[in-house]
Amino acid sequence: MTHFDVVIVGAGLSGVGAAHQLQAAFPRRTYAILEARDVIGGTWDLFRYPGVRSDSDMNTLGYRFRPWTDAKSIADGPSILQYVRDTAHEAGVDRHIWFGHRVVRASWSTASARWTIEAEHDGAPVVITASLLYLCSGYYHYDRGHQPPFPGIDRFGGTVVHPQHWPEDLDYTDKRVVVIGSGATAVTLVPAMADRATHVTMLQRSPSYVSTLPREDALAIKLRRWLGARRAYFFVRWKNVLISTFFYQLARRRPERVKALLREAAVKQLPAGFDVDTHFKPRYNPWDQRLCFVPDGDLFRAVRRGRASVVTDVIDEFTPSGLRLASGAELDADIVVTATGLRLLPFGGIELVVDGRAVELPKTMAYKGMMLSDVPNFVFTIGYTNASWTLKADLVTEYTIRLLRQLDARGFDQFVPSLDDPTVTERPLLDFQAGYVLRSIDAFPRSGSRAPWRLGMSYAQDLLALRHGRIEDGAMRFSRRPAVSSAVPSP
Structure with a gap:
């Protein structure tokens, strides 16, 4: 069974950016990107209606590490798609993408400190393992948009x-x-x-x-x-x-x-x-x-x-x-x-399992808006609703890099955020009144009433917390893989 240090799900704007930064920080770590579709680009390849463009400026929607140089600040979809593909090609990220692989299930084992990831490719099952599972699959349903039942x-x-x-x-x-x-x-x-x-x-x-x-x-x-x-x-x-x-x-x-x-x-x-x-x-x-x-x-x-x-x-x-x-x-x-909106789908519909127990997303709480309580070695990207998506996506990868360096420095295999403060109360993950959010938000993880469980919508605050804040904050737990005894039992 093929094993990778990191498996990223999604070869869109977030996934390519995450791979680019992880590869630069850890050139010896192995990784793969599992992409359900047959091309790079995610949203920017899927949507092809007339005039499709960014709804925020490209100087913030672009990657922090790769300047946007086109004269257009509000860019059309094909230009953004080319930017993402050029970024992937120039860094060799495109050589790590497994196209046509739709992830359906991911199971974590504490005993082995690994995720077993089950995907479908051309109708056949594919199974690989990873030490870190990093979801960059967005939060909406790629297969079908929202359409009300209009009479007649x-x-x-x-x-x-x-x-x-x-x-x-x-x-x-x-x-x-x-x-x-x-x-x-x-x-x-x-x-x-x-x-x-x-x-x-x-x-x-x-x-x-x-x-x-x-x-x-x-x-x-x-x-x-x-x-x-x-x-x-x-x-x-x-x-x-x-x-x-x-x-x-x-x-x-x-x-x-x-x-x-x-x-x-x-x-x-x-x-x-x-x-x-x-x-x-x-x-x-x-x-x-x-x-x-x-x-x-x-x-x-x-x-x-x-x-x-x-x-x-x-x-x-x-x-x-x-x-x-x-x-x-x-x-x-x-x-x-x-143009009646999107259908939300948390984590691309992937079933998550931890040590044999299914993860019920509405019963989990999001840590720093990028991890789930009691789900080890797991990261996801959800961008801002009041600013460019990539601002948050870049910070999520930066924090993930800091976490991995912490593991390396101290010889740990696992990290997991744990909520043991009973005074933290629940809030919707996306506290946003748009119809597409209200229709589906109950299927998503929850947010908390204060840091580090609150999903912030301030880039400046997140920059301080994710780029410069303490890793060991009382909620993040680190551990080593359980030792496997090789002793021969007495007769």
Whole structure:
């Protein structure tokens, strides 16, 4: 049976980054990346709908160790995919990927201090072992997105498509398109399709906050010329971290002020007389759900030019020619795009077992937002909901490297976070009000009421805790593999 020091699950943005850093820190350690699909890229290969792009700037979504040098700060999906693949190829990470291997079960044995990992490849079982299991599989279901049971959808005479499964041959030229949704995917699709479609309507049950970001970062472009790519990247990355942190904190502490700023910005970019309060004034406070960012205000521009419109209403039913709304209005459509969200799936649906006992995820608590209570030699990556995913992913790998060095220095084989403080109370792992989170959060591990069991959403705080904080904090336990006696029993 093949054994690796580390097995990483997932060859997307997080998995490639983790492998790159672990390989640099421990060139003699063996590792493999198990990837269920046949290509590198994860999310950035899966999603291929028109206009797919980052919803945060690439100077923070990019890896800390590899500068983003493209002029576009808000980048399109193919550019991000190429960045991930180039990172994997240049470091030789791609030679360690086992494509088409879907992990279904992982069992930990304290006696051997190893994980036994069961995967499926071309319908056949594959079993390998590892000293450390590192999940970079994200938190949503790759096979199917969320689609509500719309009444009458079978009667619709046009085409219905979910963005997660975009047909390569879908031609929307001169078509009437209705995009159902108001999140990041919807606000991306509408302006991207508006240039070719006859008209695109964004149909939303309730609005989201939409804010404009520049597609290119002028300061980043100048600094690259003056300082070079690496030094410029450092300064721009921190500039963007500080600005986004300030805006997030302002939104949490003075929500009415931020509401007014967002409304004022929308009014300036929309046609005179546009009903901003109906279509761009949510019922919740900013950052109760993730803000939708639009590069150079492309959504507002499409509306202003008459290529797109926004309707805030509830779907009553599909009709043969479109949709009938609760207000009695009807929308004619040739194509309906159901940008209705994701289905969450913790750890890719992998079954975890520790010493013969199945791990019940809702009964575990997340340690530093990257490990599980009483699950040894196990790490996972979940990024921020209020900032770029990779900021947290990079820190998770840095902390994992620190842990492995601790094991090496002291001759330990195992680490495991243990919760023995009865005063720590439970909280949802993702304290976020988005629908896709609320639908599935009960299937996830829990978070705690204070450190190190609280899942933080502050990069600055996590940087101090994960890059510089104490490893031995009272909750982390280290041990050696139990000795195996070779003595011959007496007759």
